Amino acid sequence: MGGERNLKLLIDRIIPAQNADRDVLESALVQAFANGNLKCHAKDGKVKWQWQDYLRSTHFKLKDTR
Numbered sequence: 599m600g601g602e603r604n605l606k607l608l609i610d611r612i613i614p615a616q617n618a619d620r621d622v623l624e625s626a627l628v629q630a631f632a633n634g635n636l637k638c639h640a641k642d643g644k645v646k647w648q649w650q651d652y653l654r655s656t657h658f659k660l661k662d663t664r
Contacts, residue, residue, distance in 0.1 A: 601638040604645050605631050 609624050616623070630636040630649075639646040 601631065601640075604638050604640060607645075608647060 609627055613620050613623060627636060635650045637648045637650060
C-alpha cells in the first residue's frame with residue numbers, strides 16, 4: 599500500500615479520536631508528509647508513522663556552552 603493511501607487511513611483514524619476539523623488536520627498531515635517531516639514505514643502488512651527528528655540528526659550539533 600502506498601504512502602498516500604496509508605496517510606488517508608491515518609487521517610480517517612485520527613479524526614474521530616481527536617474530534618478534529620478534518621480539513622485542518624488533513625491539510626497539516628498532508629503537508630508534513632509531502633515535506634518529509636512525517637514518515638511512513640510499511641512492512642509485513644503493518645504501518646508505522648514517525649515524525650522526522652531533526653534534533654537527533656547528525657547534521658545538527660549544539661554548541662557546548664560549559
